[in-house]
Amino acid sequence: MDVTLRIRRFNPEVDQQPHLETYQVPADPMDRVLDLLHWVKWNLDGSLTFRRSCAHGICGSDAMLINGTHRLACKVLVREVGDQVTVEPLRGLPVAKDLLVDMEPFFASYREVLPYLINDQPAPDAERRQSQQERERFDDTTKCILCAACTTSCPVYWADGKYVGPAAIVNAHRFIFDSRDQGAAQRLTVLNDKEGVWRCRTTFNCTDACPRGIKVTQAIQEVKRALLFRGE
């Protein structure tokens, strides 16, 4: 089969505005959208620019807008999207070139929520004990690959790039609900800020976008609840 692939192109050294370019790409229904992009880059136009690395949905490099939804190009098959495919850069982050965006604002929000274990008690000689139930409590949010599909799907984030965004909250959740962590109060203070968790309007775009199947909106709700019942 042939796929009609439209790609939003932008070369900052030449173009004033992004524009759509159309390519006819031979494809198999089992090909990934990433394979289509590679076909163009390797056969038609070497200047087509995008990030990718693992090509199987674990490194988080190739999140982009595919037929209107944020997905990983390596995790969407042609058979799911059909023979008309439009690929654009993630929304809400500055476009640097073609499908490649500046990720720095995204990682800056991530760093704000203290995304690391905080526990100042001396560690035991062996492991800290944690029950299977305690481990299960934050399992879902450990799956995050920081691809930014959730944050860039959020209408609140589109309107206000200062909003810390779903991905940062997911990574805060991963530690707030880890029984070994003692930094929840600090993180909740950050997330109680006017650009924090209360900006969420529960549109569930983030949950729909997550290529790892994380229940993002539920995690955000759990953080809100932790704030409401703080200190009780």
Next chain:
Amino acid sequence: MTEQHTYDVVIVGAGGAGLRAALESSKRARTAVITKLYPTRSHTGAAQGGMCAALANVEEDNWEWHTFDTIKGGDYLVDQDAAEIMCREAIEAVYDLEHMGMPFNRTPDGRIDQRRFGGHTHHHGKGAVRRSCFAADRTGHMILQTLFQQNVKQGTTFFDEFYVLDLLLADDRAAGVVAYELATGELHVFRAKSVVFCTGGFGKMFKITSNAHALTGDGPGVCYRRGVPMEDMEFFQFHPTGLYRLGVLLSEAARGEGGILRNKDGEAFMARYAPTIKDLAPRDMASRAIYTEIREGRGAGPHGDYVYLDVSHLDPSVIDQKLPDITEFARTYLGVEPKKEGVPIQPTAHYAMGGIPTNVHGEVVMDAAATVLPGLYAAGECACVSVHGANRLGTNSLLDIVVFGRRAGVNAAEHAAAVGHAELPDDPAGAVTRMLEELAGHPQGERAAAIRADLQAGMDNKAGVYRTETLLKDMEVELASLRERYGRVWVQDTSRRYNTDLLETVELGFLLDLAETLVVSARARQESRGGHSREDFPARDDRQWLKHTLAHRADGGVKLDYKPVTMTRYQPMERKY
């Protein structure tokens, strides 16, 4: 304009080894981590099954058995002192990670859970042992995240999307590196007292591979061009269970949890090849068994070119809780439901046992006399300590990166504290400037992608699971022709900013260099050992070949040298499972 930076320690690469090194180094010395990817994109994140350590949390175990398994698994080409260190320090390394927040799966009493893995046994091969510590089937992802989180906490300095393209040496010691900034196309000179390479593997010289697109061997390639030999390059691991056609890894954890390899007749064929531990045989043996099944007509599918990994008999809750990712890969990419049917698999190029030669301190050694190049370090898959010998056991890669990443980081920082900066050579970025101008200087011609595709197909067909003199000689000739084509390569993208076309072309150059060292080393080694399997020399030959290969860059090709294997207490025995 070339910007210049000065640090005590520069770490190249931000996967598990680089991040573990950075935690040590940045506490002790002014440290920069230079990485061509954002750190969390590194391929450590794709590791699935676990990290072995003899914690004995669920059954009797000790690190000496782990050492024995590692040496036997490596077909006795392992440096035994290094294996002892790794297996002994494994226990502390796992606790370190746990203390950093690593979310290991737990036993009912809250300790770190452990499961079986290929080639890991109790009492020196008496039966499989539960030694692998894991976080579902995303252990590598969790290690990468945990180490990155700790670096964020520590405020480590990162240069993201900077490609290191040259190593600077002066007075026979490390002086720094030259890096290309993807965003601007500018070159940066990093002056440093210690340079630590942690750039991972180079599986992209093969077509069917579990490796990420980024794994092009830039670190070893840079070192090789500056006179560092490549050790044991002929030993490349083919993982038995790659997703059919794609090569995406399906962890050995599937077999650790009870999964079975079956041929087209449904026969659990591993019982014929490894009667004692069957499907938990080491990877080299399992990959050869699969190839044999396929060649003898017992492969499945319209072309008879794959076999099945069957987990359909496992409790569905085990699949959901312990193997969620890999079963999802089967659903996503092949449309197969592993709870109901076998998953089509074939061996996939997975792991380089060889690489930059180092001693157990992470110091790079330059020759058979183990002469250290002061200030130069390497750790992880790009390095060869050698703890994996001729065949790495599953889980020992995650262990290798944290144990030797830590050692390299500590030693690099301590070295930096003891010496001053070496003088930079004149025009330090000159060599990179000339290389890039040369590559980008052809107004038309053949794309790097076409040359790379031919390299990958050639390596799959001629330097894969089974090798012969004829095939390897063919590949040597083909490599000469590929290199000649590369001399006329066309880089279409002429822009400065984010020129991934230019960088893919640079990366192909490293792959070509390393493929040549692999093929020349493999052709010379007239025996079969671990991951190197010669049909014309099917037996292991300890009398002539119990030695490491060192491939030096020489005028017009590769010059081979050899060095002895360090033996402590384990004499080579026949390798049966």
